[in-house]
Amino acid sequence: MNILGTCDLAVVGGGASGLMCAFTAASEGCSVVVLDGNRQAGRKLRITGKGRGNVTNRCTVDDFMKNIPGDGRFLYSALNRFSPEDTISFFEENGVPLKTERGSRVFPVSDNANDLADCLFRLCREAGVRFLRTRADSILLTDSAVSAVHTAEGTVNCRAAALCTGGLSYPLTGSDGAGYVIARSLGHRVTDLRPSLVPLESDDPWCAQLQGFSLKNVTLRAYEDEKLVYRELGEMLFTHFGVSGPLVLSASAHMRRFGSSRYRLEIDLKPGLDEDRLDARILRDFSASPNKQLVNILPGLVGRSMTPVVLQLSGVDGSLPAHDLTAEKRGSLRRLLKAFPVSVRGTRPVEEAIVTSGGVSTKEVNPRTMESKLVKGLYFAGEILDLDAYTGGFNLQIAWSTGRVAGESAGKQLKEGDL
Numbered sequence: 001m002n003i004l005g006t007c008d009l010a011v012v013g014g015g016a017s018g019l020m021c022a023f024t025a026a027s028e029g030c031s032v033v034v035l036d037g038n039r040q041a042g043r044k045l046r047i048t049g050k051g052r053g054n055v056t057n058r059c060t061v062d063d064f065m066k067n068i069p070g071d072g073r074f075l076y077s078a079l080n081r082f083s084p085e086d087t088i089s090f091f092e093e094n095g096v097p098l099k100t101e102r103g104s105r106v107f108p109v110s111d112n113a114n115d116l117a118d119c120l121f122r123l124c125r126e127a128g129v130r131f132l133r134t135r136a137d138s139i140l141l142t143d144s145a146v147s148a149v150h151t152a153e154g155t156v157n158c159r160a161a162a163l164c165t166g167g168l169s170y171p172l173t174g175s176d177g178a179g180y181v182i183a184r185s186l187g188h189r190v191t192d193l194r195p196s197l198v199p200l201e202s203d204d205p206w207c208a209q210l211q212g213f214s215l216k217n218v219t220l221r222a223y224e225d226e227k228l229v230y231r232e233l234g235e236m237l238f239t240h241f242g243v244s245g246p247l248v249l250s251a252s253a254h255m256r257r258f259g260s261s262r263y264r265l266e267i268d269l270k271p272g273l274d275e276d277r278l279d280a281r282i283l284r285d286f287s288a289s290p291n292k293q294l295v296n297i298l299p300g301l302v303g304r305s306m307t308p309v310v311l312q313l314s315g316v317d318g319s320l321p322a323h324d325l326t327a328e329k330r331g332s333l334r335r336l337l338k339a340f341p342v343s344v345r346g347t348r349p350v351e352e353a354i355v356t357s358g359g360v361s362t363k364e365v366n367p368r369t370m371e372s373k374l375v376k377g378l379y380f381a382g383e384i385l386d387l388d389a390y391t392g393g394f395n396l397q398i399a400w401s402t403g404r405v406a407g408e409s410a411g412k413q414l415k416e417g418d419l
């Protein structure tokens with residue numbers, strides 16, 4: 001068998017968590033090899049935050065937990081070990097000044113996510129990490145402990161391996177789910193894999209009719225059966241398949257039971273006005289031009305693109321002059337503007353999602369070390385784990401914290417000769 005190299009720790013995947021893990025273990029004095037099929041390290045990291053890199057969220061660990069759907073307790077130890085504040089200090093001390101924006105989202109001052117990836121890559125190189133441009137297909141064990149990583153070109157002999165292969169989303173970045181196959185082959189359970197932070201599909205014909213039309217300063221409400229599960233002010237847009245944009249992606253993270261639950265959305269197109277004030281505004285607009293056709297007045301209220309859809313859904317005849325609008329029809333219009341309906345058929349495929357929900361079961365991973373409870377010398381970090389969060393920099397922070405802990409504990413165990 002062709003031997004590609006020998007090292008203490010082989011890190012499979014050179015994304016956010018893999019680079020952090022590799023640098024940390026190398027700083028502990030271990031020899032580290034990173035395997036990744038990509039020509040450039042941190043390919044997904046470079047496109048995060050629309051290329052601006054929302055690197056973390058400046059918040060306490062308790063507030064962080066509120067941004068993890070489901071049970072985030074597994075992360076307590078890792079977040080306390082390497083917190084959002086630690087991430088901020090880490091990048092700033094290593095030459096990437098950061099700034100905090102609305103919602104405590106933290107970005108490089110340069111607005112350039114490449115700076116994050118370049119920084120980590122440089123630190124890895126300086127710490128002596130070797131990079132191999134190849135993909136792992138399996139991890140080999142000797143006496144139930146990690147002994148090598150196998151690739152199509154040969155093997156890398158190692159005493160420990162960290163699986164940092166990410167999820168299933170945006171597979172062109174290299175995260176195509178191969179790590180789950182490797183984890184399963186080693187006996188690990190992988191929970192259901194589903195898209196999260198993903199656009200939503202709708203059967204409503206008006207979505208396609210409005211495709212490309214974006215809404216700013218609207219409130220989106222999402223209902224699971226009839227329970228309100230999400231409500232937020234922001235931006236969204238209509239597409240040929242349904243709806244997308246920041247509000248929709250965030251709402252999707254609260255929709256985790258397609259199949260057993262029904263979901264629907266409501267858009268408050270006028271969140272700044274309660275029903276009475278909106279009624280007064282409609283009356284004012286309409287009485288200013290009593291003889292004008294409604295179809296020509298409504299654009300002032302909802303925009304030209306939405307006018308035909310609003311007329312159709314409210315059952316108002318657009319050819320009527322404003323003074324002919326009955327109080328009843330005005331009520332329909334008002335209710336529609338406060339609760340524009342969008343039914344939800346499902347999500348777009350996981351390949352179009354920002355993150356994958358589900359992954360290697362955290363029950364089989366030690367939360368203090370990120371080491372497998374099943375295989376000696378095997379570590380996990382990042383999105384491959386059954387962990388995900390809402391938008392705001394939380395997903396990258398999961399990668400930093402788990403990568404840091406995996407690198408530290410592998411490094412420590414290797415130094416102490418435990419592996």
Ligand SMILES: Cc1cc2nc3c(=O)[nH]c(=O)nc-3n(C[C@H](O)[C@H](O)[C@H](O)COP(=O)(O)OP(=O)(O)OC[C@H]3O[C@@H](n4cnc5c(N)ncnc54)[C@H](O)[C@@H]3O)c2cc1C
Pocket residue numbers: 012013014015016017018035036037038042043044045047048049050053054055056134135136137164165166167169170173174175176177178179353354355381382383384392393394395396397399
């Ligand atoms: C468009 C987009 C924007 C995002 N923006 C943000 C944001 O602003 N803030 C935020 O917090 N999160 C954001 N995320 C989520 C965040 O990028 C991920 O959660 C994070 O990158 C996960 O890190 P990771 O190291 O686990 O995986 P990745 O960064 O996906 O890295 C995994 C690496 O493993 C490699 N790999 C896979 N299989 C193999 C194999 N068999 N052998 C060798 N290598 C392999 C891949 O090539 C890849 O380089 C965004 C995601 C997307 C898609």
